[in-house]
Amino acid sequence: xxxxxxxxxxxxxxxxxxKGLFKRQVGAVRAVDGIDLEVRAGETxxxxxxxxxxxxxxxxxxxxxxxxxxxxxxxxxNDISHKNVNQLRPLRRDVQMIFQDPYSSLNPRHxxxxxxxxxxxxxxxxxxxxxxxxxxxxxxxxxxxxxHYNRYPHEFSGGQRQRIGIARALALRPKLIVxxxxxxxxxxxxxxxxVNLLDDLQRxxxxxxxxxxxxxxxxxxxxxxxxxMYLGKVVxxxxxxxLYKNPRHPYTVALMSAVPVPDxxxxxxxxxxxxxxxxxxxxxxxxxxxxxxxxxxWKAQDICATEEPPLTVRLEDPQSHLTACHFPxxxxxxxxxxxxxxxxx
Amino acid sequence: MSLGPEASITxxxxxxxxxxxxxxGEKAIAGRSLKQIAWRRLKKDKxxxxxxxxVIFLILVAVLAPLLIKWFGHPFDEPHIDQLxxxxxxxxxxxxxxxxxxxxxxxxxxxxxxxxxxxxxAQTTLSVAFLSAFVSTILGTVxxxxxxxxxxxxxxVISRIMDFLLAxxxxxxxxxxxxxxxxxxxxLGDRWSRVFxxxxxxxxxxxxxxxxxxxxxTLSLREREFVEASRxxxxxxxxxxxxxxxxxxxxxxxxxxxxxxxTNILTEAALSFLGVGIPPPNPSWGGMLSDAVTFYQIDPMYxxxxxxxxxxxxxxxxxFGDGLRDALDPKAR
Numbered sequence: 001x002x003x004x005x006x007x008x009x010x011x012x013x014x015x016x017x018x019k020g021l022f023k024r025q026v027g028a029v030r031a032v033d034g035i036d037l038e039v040r041a042g043e044t045x046x047x048x049x050x051x052x053x054x055x056x057x058x059x060x061x062x063x064x065x066x067x068x069x070x071x072x073x074x075x076x077x078n079d080i081s082h083k084n085v086n087q088l089r090p091l092r093r094d095v096q097m098i099f100q101d102p103y104s105s106l107n108p109r110h111x112x113x114x115x116x117x118x119x120x121x122x123x124x125x126x127x128x129x130x131x132x133x134x135x136x137x138x139x140x141x142x143x144x145x146x147x148h149y150n151r152y153p154h155e156f157s158g159g160q161r162q163r164i165g166i167a168r169a170l171a172l173r174p175k176l177i178v179x180x181x182x183x184x185x186x187x188x189x190x191x192x193x194x195v196n197l198l199d200d201l202q203r204x205x206x207x208x209x210x211x212x213x214x215x216x217x218x219x220x221x222x223x224x225x226x227x228x229m230y231l232g233k234v235v236x237x238x239x240x241x242x243l244y245k246n247p248r249h250p251y252t253v254a255l256m257s258a259v260p261v262p263d264x265x266x267x268x269x270x271x272x273x274x275x276x277x278x279x280x281x282x283x284x285x286x287x288x289x290x291x292x293x294x295x296x297x298w299k300a301q302d303i304c305a306t307e308e309p310p311l312t313v314r315l316e317d318p319q320s321h322l323t324a325c326h327f328p329x330x331x332x333x334x335x336x337x338x339x340x341x342x343x344x345x
Numbered sequence: 346m347s348l349g350p351e352a353s354i355t356x357x358x359x360x361x362x363x364x365x366x367x368x369x370g371e372k373a374i375a376g377r378s379l380k381q382i383a384w385r386r387l388k389k390d391k392x393x394x395x396x397x398x399x400v401i402f403l404i405l406v407a408v409l410a411p412l413l414i415k416w417f418g419h420p421f422d423e424p425h426i427d428q429l430x431x432x433x434x435x436x437x438x439x440x441x442x443x444x445x446x447x448x449x450x451x452x453x454x455x456x457x458x459x460x461x462x463x464x465x466x467a468q469t470t471l472s473v474a475f476l477s478a479f480v481s482t483i484l485g486t487v488x489x490x491x492x493x494x495x496x497x498x499x500x501x502v503i504s505r506i507m508d509f510l511l512a513x514x515x516x517x518x519x520x521x522x523x524x525x526x527x528x529x530x531x532x533l534g535d536r537w538s539r540v541f542x543x544x545x546x547x548x549x550x551x552x553x554x555x556x557x558x559x560x561x562x563t564l565s566l567r568e569r570e571f572v573e574a575s576r577x578x579x580x581x582x583x584x585x586x587x588x589x590x591x592x593x594x595x596x597x598x599x600x601x602x603x604x605x606x607x608t609n610i611l612t613e614a615a616l617s618f619l620g621v622g623i624p625p626p627n628p629s630w631g632g633m634l635s636d637a638v639t640f641y642q643i644d645p646m647y648x649x650x651x652x653x654x655x656x657x658x659x660x661x662x663x664x665f666g667d668g669l670r671d672a673l674d675p676k677a678r
Contacts, residue, residue, distance in 0.1 A: 065577050085581070092579035105570035108379060109592035119578045152379065168574065 005176055005208050006039040006062060010071035013057050017285065030284045031057040033232035034071065036311065039176065044202065044209040046223030046240070048216060048255070052281060054232040055212045056100070059178045062210060063097045064088055075176070093123055096169040100181040102161035106153040112139070112164055113149040119171040138167040143197060159190035163197070170201065178210045183218060195222055216259050220244055225320070228252050231292045232284055234311060238321035248314055248321070248328040250275075251293045291326065299327045383596075386672040393668020399661035407467040418461035422626045425456035440646050452636070453644045462628035463654055469536065469629050470658075473543045474609040480548025482602045485555025486594070492556070493563025494586060504560070507553035515550040516615065522546060523621040536627045543622065547609050555601050562597055566590055596673035603666035607659040614655055630655050 014028035032054040060066040099105035116135045127134040136146035142163040183191040227237040236249040254275040294304040311324040443450045449459040492503035529538045616622040617631030630651045637648035
């Protein structure tokens, strides 16, 4: 097994809620509340979960755009959890980010040339072939016309803008790229192009990706391992095929069953296996005690409310398959038509 | 894409390929900046262009005032008693004495040339208006950026100061301050000393208007992903402020600067009308209006001319400012 590039342990990010004239803290949004995982060099780790589960916050903690409230972020053996802006600057060369919204991630007042050369200028990276040539090489690398050097972002389509964002992230030749829903804002035909581009670049430059998404089929296509998040915590993490074939956590099962089946012949079966969750995701300001999924889980019992299940190997899973559930779903368990029992929060 | 070395250098002139611009109207133009688009839109706005022409004309008049007076008028403080009715002291002739010799007539009682006084007054009025707008813009931009970007207690303090200044009775304060200050200082002469004070007072009370807008825009821009992207590249705050945020704030700052200029003209006129503006015999539009109050029944032209000039100037600036805002507003694209 290859070495770990990034390790996070007990990672927390709480956003304070303040009230009144003196900004008294009255609570906190626990966006990320204790996640442990490692990213191996050269792999793609998919991070999935529904809106508001803390995926993007987690990505911003990995790249240290945000400072964690608790826990550690260790990159290549260095603890970077609480380094300041100046101490982080050398790290920026190795860790880059691709953003979700291609319409707000590029400054509308800068030319494409200025946007892509910014990382080289900020990091003082020498360009023997000249800055302009370097930018044009990057443009070509991501499949854009190098002549569009002097154009402005508003002159490009969403997919092309996302390619500009990728070129900017690549400029520093990083080791790790955290891609925060890089294709969610694009339409399906463009999604495939961008995902394939990311795939090609990974092979060419030995990149490691943390790929944040809510689209399970995209994640399945690109990831080696997948981590499933629910309400600020990782509930299950496994090799891709293992996770998609044998989901253990009831939440993962429900999430998988929500993927639309494009084949009408198979649709009937899919319909029967469909797990319908009721209710909403509980508020991250005041998450449920014990297991966070218990309020919507059909297998919940008393122990789920009192004891938080640790993220460990369950049943006869391989060493790499970790699940945080007291009652993991067994292989042939029929879950169809199951409704969560109404448990008081 | 295979291109010769010379082709990749001349990127402005080469035609964009099909994958470039989706919008059909923009196909032929390579790399149009938002500035160029705004200029194109402004050129189509006839009313704004008319306003801009009047503004440019007024600036030229103010700059060339000494020459214009020499060619078409008389020194602004030279009395022409021969132009007045000896018993009533009102101008001889129709419409307040308008003639080839005196283009806008003469003042009652003193017989000074109104044309000279108007264009000489334009100099003072426009200097006060532009300089105080400049002061407001600088203060407003600096404090607004600080409040929006730094947030926290800095934002609280600056926002409270802005609220305080906006609630302050600035006209009363200006009257009180101007009446106790000495008439001349720094060896500037009484005219420019007073201009200096007016610029300070009007500029100081004007900055919260721009400050609020800059603060609000900064707050929303700060959350945009390109700021995060810049931060994730390791950029320092200075670069984020001046390279990422300020170019996006240029449009609103420019628009509000052009829109506070007419307000400043009116404030200066009001202060001169109330007798605390430019000291006599130096002419100012507000001061002329104030002098005309006594005569409006027997010599209405004396009031109509400065009033009309103020009206046209303020209108022209407002129309130009509105046109500029429409042209620069990215949402209307």
